[in-house]
Amino acid sequence: MYLSVRVDTEKCIGCKICITSCPEPNVFIFLPEQKLVEVNESRCKACGLCTTTCPKDALSIS
Numbered sequence: 267m268y269l270s271v272r273v274d275t276e277k278c279i280g281c282k283i284c285i286t287s288c289p290e291p292n293v294f295i296f297l298p299e300q301k302l303v304e305v306n307e308s309r310c311k312a313c314g315l316c317t318t319t320c321p322k323d324a325l326s327i328s
Contacts, residue, residue, distance in 0.1 A: 277324035
């Protein structure tokens with residue numbers, strides 16, 4: 267099993283800081299209608315950088 271970022275949709279406010287902080291392209295997909303992000307798990311390297319920059323602690327590695 268591979269590690270990846272998980273988004274807590276109850277906490278995510280759609281600020282997109284995770285998108286700009288992620289060193290890998292196309293890991294996060296912003297869903298404008300829901301105002302939250304989704305993770306492309308096949309692209310995520312589980313580095314954890316996004317989890318440290320999320321202002322709402324909506325991201326975790328699992």
